[in-house]
Amino acid sequence: MKTNLECIPCLFEQALRTAMMVTQDEQKIKQVQDELGEIIKEISLESTPPMLAKKMYENVALITGKEDPYQELKHKSTLEALALYPSVKEQVSRSIDPLLTAAKFAAIGNVIDFGVNHGYGLLDEINDVLTREFGVFDYGAFKEHLSKANEVLYIGDNAGESVFDRILIEEMGKNVTYVVRGGPVINDVTLKEALQAGIDTVATIISTGTNIPGAVTEFCGSEFNAAFQKSDMVISKGQGNYESLSDEERSIFFLLIVKCNLVAEEIGVQKGELVLKGIN
Amino acid sequence: MKTNLECIPCLFEQALRTAMMVTQDEQKIKQVQDELGEIIKEISLESTPPMLAKKMYENVALITGKEDPYQELKHKSTLEALALYPSVKEQVSRSIDPLLTAAKFAAIGNVIDFGVNHGYGLLDEINDVLTREFGVFDYGAFKEHLSKANEVLYIGDNAGESVFDRILIEEMGKNVTYVVRGGPVINDVTLKEALQAGIDTVATIISTGTNIPGAVTEFCGSEFNAAFQKSDMVISKGQGNYESLSDEERSIFFLLIVKCNLVAEEIGVQKGELVLKGIN
Numbered sequence: 001m002k003t004n005l006e007c008i009p010c011l012f013e014q015a016l017r018t019a020m021m022v023t024q025d026e027q028k029i030k031q032v033q034d035e036l037g038e039i040i041k042e043i044s045l046e047s048t049p050p051m052l053a054k055k056m057y058e059n060v061a062l063i064t065g066k067e068d069p070y071q072e073l074k075h076k077s078t079l080e081a082l083a084l085y086p087s088v089k090e091q092v093s094r095s096i097d098p099l100l101t102a103a104k105f106a107a108i109g110n111v112i113d114f115g116v117n118h119g120y121g122l123l124d125e126i127n128d129v130l131t132r133e134f135g136v137f138d139y140g141a142f143k144e145h146l147s148k149a150n151e152v153l154y155i156g157d158n159a160g161e162s163v164f165d166r167i168l169i170e171e172m173g174k175n176v177t178y179v180v181r182g183g184p185v186i187n188d189v190t191l192k193e194a195l196q197a198g199i200d201t202v203a204t205i206i207s208t209g210t211n212i213p214g215a216v217t218e219f220c221g222s223e224f225n226a227a228f229q230k231s232d233m234v235i236s237k238g239q240g241n242y243e244s245l246s247d248e249e250r251s252i253f254f255l256l257i258v259k260c261n262l263v264a265e266e267i268g269v270q271k272g273e274l275v276l277k278g279i280n
Numbered sequence: 281m282k283t284n285l286e287c288i289p290c291l292f293e294q295a296l297r298t299a300m301m302v303t304q305d306e307q308k309i310k311q312v313q314d315e316l317g318e319i320i321k322e323i324s325l326e327s328t329p330p331m332l333a334k335k336m337y338e339n340v341a342l343i344t345g346k347e348d349p350y351q352e353l354k355h356k357s358t359l360e361a362l363a364l365y366p367s368v369k370e371q372v373s374r375s376i377d378p379l380l381t382a383a384k385f386a387a388i389g390n391v392i393d394f395g396v397n398h399g400y401g402l403l404d405e406i407n408d409v410l411t412r413e414f415g416v417f418d419y420g421a422f423k424e425h426l427s428k429a430n431e432v433l434y435i436g437d438n439a440g441e442s443v444f445d446r447i448l449i450e451e452m453g454k455n456v457t458y459v460v461r462g463g464p465v466i467n468d469v470t471l472k473e474a475l476q477a478g479i480d481t482v483a484t485i486i487s488t489g490t491n492i493p494g495a496v497t498e499f500c501g502s503e504f505n506a507a508f509q510k511s512d513m514v515i516s517k518g519q520g521n522y523e524s525l526s527d528e529e530r531s532i533f534f535l536l537i538v539k540c541n542l543v544a545e546e547i548g549v550q551k552g553e554l555v556l557k558g559i560n
Contacts, residue, residue: 005296005300005306005309005310005313006296008292008296008313009289009290009292009293009295009296010289012288012289012292013289015289016285016286016288016289020285026285026325029285030285030325033285033288033320034320034321036317037316037317037318037320037321038317040313040314040317041314041317045306045310
């Protein structure tokens with residue numbers, strides 16, 4: 001998916017939120033915005049939105065001196081999600097179709113982003129999202145692909161959400177390689193938070209090899225790209241990965257909550273809807 | 281009111297909307313955003329938000345070659361409001377307190393901005409806002425000041441809205457000087473749209489002498505400033521004028537719909553609420 005003109009005001013909004021999270025120094029926050037003004041000039045509308053986000057976050061980190069502004073929040077999100085692990089496991093096992101329920105929880109886990117932005121509790125968010133239906137739900141194809149797959153590549157998105165990914169991975173019962181970001185960016189899961197979530201007990205963890213908040217294959221490392229090519233099935237979590245991978249030619253299943261109007265329009269759903277969408 | 285760091289993402293959003301209104305050329309719209317990136321560096325957080333908006337709109341006008349991007353919309357808004365004039369007049373005259381009803385319609389007229397942004401019809405907007413209560417309603421003081429005033433300075437905001445201002449002016453029955461912007465900016469009323477709304481039949485029209493979308497006295501012309509000082513009563517419409525005049529020392533009555541969270545917080549209401557607030 002290409003960068004849209006609409007992404008630029010949104011990027012300024014995100015830069016502001018992130019800078020305000022790590023500093024109260026108005027001059028520094030203004031400097032973050034001023035420097036972002038420089039960065040957007042270099043942005044091509046041919047690049048994917050996560051490439052912009054990477055530059056924006058690096059800028060915030062540089063000016064505020066905080067390499068990982070979301071570190072504490074990621075830790076807290078994971079702890080919160082881990083506390084819910086037993087009850088979610090029980091809900092999944094009690095349900096008529098445990099795989100479906102696990103997939104729904106994994107998608108719902110993607111709401112954690114909203115928590116970061118809006119500050120309400122994870123349980124409230126989950127209860128809110130549980131009432132929603134999927135806007136796109138290619139579950140039949142998902143189940144069929146999964147039944148035939150040996151090696152599944154599962155591309156993670158946010159910290160905290162990973163705990164729900166773990167539950168889906170446990171339910172899938174396949175050999176799974178779980179992909180984290182190569183370095184801190186926004187609240188995306190890195191090796192550190194994946195280990196905290198216990199992903200290592202259910203999957204092999206690799207990284208994209210870059211801190212772009214989405215798996216843009218062109219900039220990912222060889223380990224990721226080899227796994228991406230050879231896996232029987234790819235599951236991609238979250239909007240950043242959708243934006244990065246939606247034009248790829250291989251079969252991919254996207255599992256996400258849609259967080260902006262542009263992506264909503266492209267997928268043909270409303271903002272806030274759950275999506276399980278298979279391509280190719 | 282000073283510029284807040286939050287105003288910057290909002291400014292990019294407004295620049296995008298305005299540029300998209302006058303051109304479909306992505307490169308030009310991107311250029312608008314790129315140049316705005318330059319402009320924000322020169323912005324002091326000590327200036328008022330309308331000063332930023334002025335620079336942003338001048339930038340859009342320069343790049344797109346359209347000096348008055350909202351010209352058509354302003355004309356259309358005024359025509360729409362004029363079509364409602366007879367029924368609003370009747371509602372006002374039929375009501376228990378015609379002055380109060382006229383003031384409410386004048387405040388509601390300020391919703392016209394939303395129409396420009398969200399594209400729904402004026403009548404729908406008015407019906408929606410009519411159900412709302414005022415968040416601040418200094419009507420007692422307003423009525424008392426008005427009863428003692430001979431010369432009222434009425435600072436207009438949006439085109440279209442002016443038709444409702446006219447109804448309130450008619451109801452007030454005072455000598456009124458109506459202030460328009462000195463040049464086109466956003467959908468703000470200029471002499472052209474004020475004449476279209478028939479304001480000249482009920483008031484003397486003067487201008488701020490500048491195209492800042494708010495009456496920042498420091499940059500307004502001498503005609504405005506003389507009238508501002510000598511009037512017995514000042515009525516200021518809309519958020520741009522509130523942002524510009526809220527720190528003035530003279531008595532002013534602000535009549536507006538609150539359109540952003542910062543102004544809402546400062547006034548102590550929710551975004552979208554109607555406000556009739558007297559200061560000093």
